[in-house]
Amino acid sequence: MRLSVNNTQFNLAALADTLLNPQLSFDQRCSALDDFAAHCAAVTGITPDRTFSAWAEDSVLTSGVAINPAAAAFCIKDYQRTLQFIAGIQAALCALDQRLPARPIRVLYAGCGPFATLLLPLLSQWSEGRLDCHLLDIHAQSLHSVQALVADCQLEAINLSYHCADACHWSSAERFDLVIAETLQKALEQEPQWAVTANLSRLLKPQGIFIPEQITLNLWAAHWDQEQRYSQRQDPADLPALVDEFERHFLHCAVQLRADTVSLQRPIADPQALVAQVVDLGQFSVADSIPAHRFDLIVATTLHIYADIHLHEYDCDLTRSYKFYDWSPLAPGQSFRVYYELGPYPRVRIDRLDRG
Ligand SMILES: C[S@@+](CC[C@H](N)C(=O)[O-])C[C@H]1O[C@@H](n2cnc3c(N)ncnc32)[C@H](O)[C@@H]1O
Numbered sequence: 001m002r003l004s005v006n007n008t009q010f011n012l013a014a015l016a017d018t019l020l021n022p023q024l025s026f027d028q029r030c031s032a033l034d035d036f037a038a039h040c041a042a043v044t045g046i047t048p049d050r051t052f053s054a055w056a057e058d059s060v061l062t063s064g065v066a067i068n069p070a071a072a073a074f075c076i077k078d079y080q081r082t083l084q085f086i087a088g089i090q091a092a093l094c095a096l097d098q099r100l101p102a103r104p105i106r107v108l109y110a111g112c113g114p115f116a117t118l119l120l121p122l123l124s125q126w127s128e129g130r131l132d133c134h135l136l137d138i139h140a141q142s143l144h145s146v147q148a149l150v151a152d153c154q155l156e157a158i159n160l161s162y163h164c165a166d167a168c169h170w171s172s173a174e175r176f177d178l179v180i181a182e183t184l185q186k187a188l189e190q191e192p193q194w195a196v197t198a199n200l201s202r203l204l205k206p207q208g209i210f211i212p213e214q215i216t217l218n219l220w221a222a223h224w225d226q227e228q229r230y231s232q233r234q235d236p237a238d239l240p241a242l243v244d245e246f247e248r249h250f251l252h253c254a255v256q257l258r259a260d261t262v263s264l265q266r267p268i269a270d271p272q273a274l275v276a277q278v279v280d281l282g283q284f285s286v287a288d289s290i291p292a293h294r295f296d297l298i299v300a301t302t303l304h305i306y307a308d309i310h311l312h313e314y315d316c317d318l319t320r321s322y323k324f325y326d327w328s329p330l331a332p333g334q335s336f337r338v339y340y341e342l343g344p345y346p347r348v349r350i351d352r353l354d355r356g
Helices: 012-019 026-044 069-077 079-099 140-152 193-203 224-233 236-244 259-265
Strands: 059-061 064-066 105-110 131-137 159-164 176-181 204-211 214-222 249-257 278-285 296-306 309-311 335-341 347-352
Touching: 012 026, 012 079, 026 069, 026 079, 026 140, 069 079, 069 140, 079 105, 079 176, 079 204, 079 296, 079 309, 105 193, 131 140, 140 159, 176 193, 193 204, 193 249, 193 259, 204 259, 204 296, 214 224, 224 236, 224 296, 249 278, 249 335
Parallel strands: 105 131, 105 176, 131 159, 176 204
Antiparallel strands: 059 064, 214 249, 214 296, 278 335, 296 309, 335 347
């Protein structure tokens, strides 16, 4: 049963219906997101902005960069990302609704940003008391902004709590049925998703759901020029054809980041220990059969959000490839060590093993 929302200013229920309707075109759903973003900006005074030049307003934390509220607001414009996350979160809530009929579903949304974009539209879909939502961000301005939107959308009947804290270190006596964390960029670079996942995985109830369920980083020998053309055309269907034609070669699966294994495979009891920790991601060699000098070394990102909902290569900004300039073009027979460096600027690092 839905919450009855008497909102004359913005129809959140209609927005959710549009975003969750796969019969509507991509353009129709993007336009609904644009309308929502414009409304949020009018209510909160925070205008979505890439703010490439506003580095000073980002927060450099011990475990990565927390982008500033205007840049976080701009994430809504990474449309396919936003639509797939919202669809995945609604699917997870529906699964938990079946599983837990007798008590409220406890939800933690870490890194909610100023518009709580991935959850706010869905709140209209759930009846009063069904959800117990906790919104967390390092930026107080973002939490004030979400509070203003909640008041504007007349959602006060929903149980909402706000936490201004670092998700890499925050803890709670209570566990959560659903944890949502989108504090990442392509190749798990710069933002603290790894440390956030390691910390918040401890707060998940048994059988709880963590979104995204898995982030995968694969290393490929590929043609960077061609990759960029795909990126502009957004035509990932051609990528398997490149593999079939031996114009893209799989080298190594470097990362499969999941909440249910992050702390088991790589024990991290004390979140403080995340700072400057290095995680071994294995080794690989370039097979002699590959004409390596024709290829660049790239890392590709894919996201499994929930159930059958994915973000494939080049679906969105988060799943663009990244080129390792130091090791491009490759050379036949080279061997490499791969590792993930946690700290204020987390990223995948690659070292040659066979320097002679
Ligand atoms: C990429 S934005 C995503 C915003 C929003 N969730 C969305 O999907 O549109 C990341 C957000 O996470 C917040 N953030 C990043 N690292 C954080 C941390 N360690 N603790 C708390 N918030 C963090 C940033 O302040 C920012 O609001």
